[in-house]
Amino acid sequence: MVANIRDKAAIVGVANTAFSKDSGVSELSLAVQAIKGACDDAGIHPREIDGFATFTLDTNDEIEVARALGCGDLTFWGRSHYGGGAATGSLHQAVMAVATGMAECVAVFRALNGRSGHRYSQGVSGELLTADAIHWGWYTPYGLLTPASWTAMITQRWMHRTGVTKEAMFEVARCTREYAVSNPNAFFHGQPLDRDTYFNARMIADPLQLFDCCQESDGGSAIIVTTPQRARDLKQPVVTVKGVAQASAQGQEQMTSFYRDEISDVSEHRIAAGDCYEMSGLRPSDIDAAVIYDAFTPNVLLQLEAWDFCKFGEAGDFVLDGNLRPDGRLPTNTHGGQLSEAYIHGVNGLVEATRLVRGQSVNQPGKQVDHALVTSGVGIPTGGAILGKLD
Amino acid sequence: MTPEEQKAFEDRIYAYVGVKVCERTAAKDAVNPAMIRHWAEAMGDTNPAYTDETWAANSRRGKTIAPPAMMYAWNQEGFTVTRGRASDPQTDMVELFNEYGFTGVLGTNVTQEYFKEVSPGDTLYLEMEIDSISERKATARGIGYFFETLATFSDQNGEKVGTQRFRVLKFIPQEQPTAATGDDKLEVPTRIPSPRGHDNxxxxxxxxxxxxxxxxxxxxxxxxxxxxxxxxxxxxxxxxxxxxxxxxxxxxxxxxxxxxxxxxxxxxxxxxxxxxxxxxxxxxxxxxxxxxxxxxxxxxxxxxxxxxxxxxxxxxxx
Amino acid sequence: MSEYTTLNYADVHVGDKLPELAIDITTGLIVGGAMATRDYEPVHHDKSAAQATGLPDVFMNILTSQGLMSRFVTDWSGPEAVIRKLDLKLGAPNLPGMVMTISGEVTDKDDSSGQVSIAVVGENNIWGMHMQGTVTIALPQEA
CATH class of the missing domain: 2.40.50.840 (OB fold (Dihydrolipoamide Acetyltransferase, E2P))
Structure with a gap:
């Protein structure tokens, strides 16, 4: 039995800053710009915010954000651990706070200078917190140093078990790029990806090549979460949270869960999926569009299986049948994803999922989107959420 | 150094311009397949023009050649330099630079031109002179002078095979206030170790x-x-x-x-x-x-x- | 004629890029290269002698750098190419543990002599530019 928060919280405002490779401003500036944008989108004043939720990795202290924004009193702040795992985790925090009355209006945000500041692609160095350092120490001496290399290890195993080839990864990369082509805020706006470019790109960590990897971006994204009652009086069509879950599965490590009986099952996503479906009373067939976390192309494939859009081993066929495309069964990462819009640790995905339900996506599918799925990172403690219209 | 001292120093140094470092001297070994093969192995160079006699016999050249980049190797002094170099005009000039505090040395440019390919059986002859010495210059490394040696290579028939110009900066090493960071940069990197705590x-x-x-x-x-x-x-x-x-x-x-x-x-x-x-x-x-x-x-x-x-x-x- | 082919002058264009060559700098390569070029200067085989000059380990001699540069070009051009000139500016030393990546691009062609100029740079991953310059080769002009 899972806790049920269905329709107890609504997303009323969303915004992204401009995305770039060199913002020229502080991460605090990006955070408050994103949150202010989300307030404007909702039609509320920042003073109405009484809670925050973000990532432990985010460098912006809540009280600094509050002072910069001109907020009043705060009654809630909560953080979720791990990079991409915390996107829906932060939403989870906000929903719990609003559903229980601990706060009435929570801003979920993530802001980073991911290209001009600290770059995740450069791998883990010696300058780490002790607890983390011990963990990374099992990998760094061997050269297994980067998110791409950890993901590659899982991917190689999964390809071996399923027989899925890089054609499927190309389709994920090509398709998200197709969406980015018509998104003016996407890094790859106006730049389609062709087969030769994809297959001839440099190898990063076998089998992942350059365009299997997300970008490194500067930018911020935010959403405002409040009660459904309050949401009715605000500017935008009401989007509620139908289900939201966090999950860490047995034997979990941060990106390196290499000691399980099977290392390529992404068990944590299976738990999150079960909880979200149960909470919402929905099934995969009810999901009309999705934002599936895509730090790397295979992330999408493994999650399609874990979230039960297809059986294990069938994700390759599922995407090659065109299901992720604008006119497909499950239009996915319609903003261009983190592969082609920007890498804001999945919070730009929360923005896009909300827009899909509102009918405001820049690549709005031709069908009505009653329910959109949004997920968090792969290989770490993670989660997901299902958004929908208020009944 | 006072202007007078500098003048006196420069008079002595510039006297080396045009001085022969060595007269035309034959290499100890004729060009030979064994030394070529050692070189090709070390460089990872699989060019058949150097080592594949069968291929070479059918090539435009009709025979193997020595790698042009080996040109200087044939006339090297060899193992004895581990015990120090014999004195010659170039070492004397370097000693003079050192005496005046120009102890720093930095090879900055090396240019080899090749006029003729050589093959096993040929013998290379080297003659070398100090070709030029620059005026005093302020460089990033410190105050110093560039000198250039010109080595000319010919074969047993006196035909010119190639030249090498080598440009070297002799300079007064600067005081290094940033010695600490310098040392840090000079460390040879090793793998990132695991920190060691109680549990690991x-x-x-x-x-x-x-x-x-x-x-x-x-x-x-x-x-x-x-x-x-x-x-x-x-x-x-x-x-x-x-x-x-x-x-x-x-x-x-x-x-x-x-x-x-x-x-x-x-x-x-x-x-x-x-x-x-x-x-x-x-x-x-x-x-x-x-x-x-x-x-x-x-x-x-x-x-x-x-x-x-x-x-x-x-x-x-x- | 054989498995070794040589580029024709007409096949090469200004702007053509040569395939990159990444070379692991090992003590073996440094000492082996020095011996193969008969360079017995102690700094190229004796670590303590190298350290006395302020560097942490033995470092590559110039003749090895020249050798690697010539190999880089003829790997691409093929064996009938005739090397005319190696013109190098010397940069940071190559030490064990580094990786030097050599890249190059055709910058000039001289129709009368059939000579092609290639700008070449060898960069190591720790200290940057190790050598930079121009290699000039003559390529066959007929088919």
Whole structure:
């Protein structure tokens, strides 16, 4: 039995800053710009915010954000651990706070200078917190140093078990790029990806090549979460949270869960999926569009299986049948994803999922989107959420 | 240095311009296939024009040639320089620079031109002179002078084979206020080590001593890796360890191609390895190409020192 | 004629890029290269002698750098190419543990002589530019 928060919280405002490779401003500036944008989108004043939720990795202290924004009193702040795992985790925090009355209006945000500041692609160095350092120490001496290399290890195993080839990864990369082509805020706006470019790109960590990897971006994204009652009086069509879950599965490590009986099952996503479906009373067939976390192309494939859009081993066929495309069964990462819009640790995905339900996506599918799925990172403690219209 | 002293110094130094460092002298060895092959092996150069006589016989040249970049090698003095160089006008000039504080030395440019290819049986003759010395210059390294030597190579018939111009800066080394950061930069990078704490330090210590250990619960005997303070099966805090036989099989693998990380070999192959004892371990696969690795491949490991500071389990094809 | 082919002058264009060559700098390569070029200066084989000059380990001699540069070009051009000139500016030393990546691009062609100029740079991953310059070769002009 899972806790049920269905329709107890609504997303009323969303915004992204401009995305770039060199913002020229502080991460605090990006955070408050994103949150202010989300307030404007909702039609509320920042003073109405009484809670925050973000990532432990985010460098912006809540009280600094509050002072910069001109907020009043705060009654809630909560953080979720791990990079991409915390996107829906932060939403989870906000929903719990609003559903229980601990706060009435929570801003979920993530802001980073991911290209001009600290770059995740450069791998883990010696300058780490002790607890983390011990963990990374099992990998760094061997050269297994980067998110791409950890993901590659899982991917190689999964390809071996399923027989899925890089054609499927190309389709994920090509398709998200197709969406980015018509998104003016996407890094790859106006730049389609062709087969030769994809297959001839440099190898990063076998089998992942350059365009299997997300970008490194500067930018911020935010959403405002409040009660459904309050949401009715605000500017935008009401989007509620139908289900939201966090999950860490047995034997979990941060990106390196290499000691399980099977290392390529992404068990944590299976738990999150079960909880979200149960909470919402929905099934995969009810999901009309999705934002599936895509730090790397295979992330999408493994999650399609874990979230039960297809059986294990069938994700390759599922995407090659065109299901992720604008006119497909499950239009996915319609903003261009983190592969082609920007890498804001999945919070730009929360923005896009909300827009899909509102009918405001820049690549709005031709069908009505009653329910959109949004997920968090792969290989770490993670989660997901299902958004929908208020009944 | 006062202007007068500088003038006196420069008069002595500039007197070396045009001085012969050595008269036309034959190389100790004629051009020969053995030395060419040694060179090609070291450089990893598979050019058949150097080493494949059959190919060369049918090529435009009709015979093998010495690598042009070997031109200077033939006339090198050889092993005796390990005991110091004999004095010649160039060493005398360098000594004079040193006397006046221009102790720094930095080769800045080297240009070789080739007019003729040579083949086994030819003998190279070298003559060398000090071709030019610049005026006094302020450089990033310090105040100094550039001198250029011109080496001319000819063959046994007196035909000109090539030239080499070598430009060297002799300078007064600057006081280095940033010596500390300089030292830091000069350190040869090694692999990023694991920090050692209470729960993992003993494991790395054993690796340093040549052993791969696996932690074992004293109560229920279940093995666990990576080491943790408590048994996840029975919650006992009591543990000991067994030594692994380092036999295993590949569960998955990858190769970090980009970015290249200082201190690491190029393109390290990393794998999740299921040890025969039952626990998994991440380590390198060495001794074969990446393309030869496969899931299910049997491996045999040993503990090896991989750089100046790092000792690690390394696994080879069994 | 054989498995070794040589580029024709007409096949090469200004702007053509040569395949990159990444070379692991090992003590073996440094010492082996020094011996193969008969360079017995102690700084190229004796670590303590190298350290006395302020560097942490033995470093590559110039003749090896020249050799690697010539190999880089003829790997691409093929064996019938005739090297006319190696013109190098010297930069940071190559030490064990580094990786030097050599890249190159055709910058000039001289129709009368059949000579092609290639700008070449060898960069190591720690200290940057090790050598930079121009290699000039003559390529066959007929088919």
């Amino acid at each position: 330090g003993w494991w790395w210590q054993a690796v340093d001593e040549g052993k791969l250990l696996i932690q074992r619960c004293k109560r229920c005997q279940v093995l666990r890796h990576p080491p943790r303070p408590m048994c996840g099966e029975c919650q006992s805090l009591e543990w000991d360890s067994i030594e692994s036989g380092m036999e295993g099989e590949v569960i998955s693998y990858t190769c970090l191609r980009h970015p290249a990380i200082p201190g690491y070999p190029k393109d390290p192959v990393c794998a999740v390895i299921k040890l025969a004892e039952g626990t998994n371990l991440v380590a390198n696969i060495v001794g074969c190409d990446y393309d030869d690795v496969f899931i299910g491949m049997k491996l045999k490991g040993r503990i090896e020192q991989v750089d100046e500071k790092t000792t690690l389990p390394q696994f080879y094809p069994a």
